[in-house]
Amino acid sequence: KAGVTQTPRYLIKTRGQQVTLSCSPISGHRSVSWYQQTPGQGLQFLFEYFSETQRNKGNFPGRFSGRQFSNSRSEMNVSTLELGDSALYLCASSLSGETGAFFGQGTRLTVV
Amino acid sequence: EDQVTQSPEALRLQEGESSSLNCSYTVSGLRGLFWYRQDPGKGPEFLFTLYSAGEEKEKERLKATLTKKESFLHITAPKPEDSATYLCAVPISQGGSEKLVFGKGMKLTVNP
Numbered sequence: 001k002a003g004v005t006q007t008p009r010y011l012i013k014t015r016g017q018q019v020t021l022s023c024s025p026i027s028g029h030r031s032v033s034w035y036q037q038t039p040g041q042g043l044q045f046l047f048e049y050f051s052e053t054q055r056n057k058g059n060f061p062g063r064f065s066g067r068q069f070s071n072s073r074s075e076m077n078v079s080t081l082e083l084g085d086s087a088l089y090l091c092a093s094s095l096s097g098e099t100g101a102f103f104g105q106g107t108r109l110t111v112v
Numbered sequence: 113e114d115q116v117t118q119s120p121e122a123l124r125l126q127e128g129e130s131s132s133l134n135c136s137y138t139v140s141g142l143r144g145l146f147w148y149r150q151d152p153g154k155g156p157e158f159l160f161t162l163y164s165a166g167e168e169k170e171k172e173r174l175k176a177t178l179t180k181k182e183s184f185l186h187i188t189a190p191k192p193e194d195s196a197t198y199l200c201a202v203p204i205s206q207g208g209s210e211k212l213v214f215g216k217g218m219k220l221t222v223n224p
Contacts, residue, residue, distance in 0.1 A: 088153075105154050
């Protein structure tokens, strides 16, 4: 079956702009988590959605937000982009939030 | 504070030279430990789940083991295609669900 799909794969944005990233989970998976990966901080948890509800949130500013649709697809939005937001954004899906999640290929965001 | 530490940060091996990667954790009530492999520019690929001390899992040249304080990823007779970053992660309960806390990763280079 198809894996986790993230779009777009690459993005270049200017400081102050906003961006929306998309994640389609594995069919049947209802939990979607988002992570930010940078060389200095490694993988850091952003938030988790299950059945259209945010169940868990990491220590990121309110500029980072997300949502989940009834078909379990999820989007994350970053407003007022800063240079430090440049990172690989990863989405992971699982059946119901249990661990051993499966990751997508990520979206590489570059803020200039 | 729940922490996951991986060592060494980077490792260079010759093809066929076996070694071990370490992942230590300070988590109360461990509910599992996960190993992932990540190739440059791609999302982490799920390798193993370990749930209890003494448990071992194997896949090709990789074997993961778990104690009460750490996990080891043993690489036997590695090949150049084993070159990648290896990540370990533990699930932390938060907000009614779980999030994964990752180590910073260990970059393995296997030279032919």
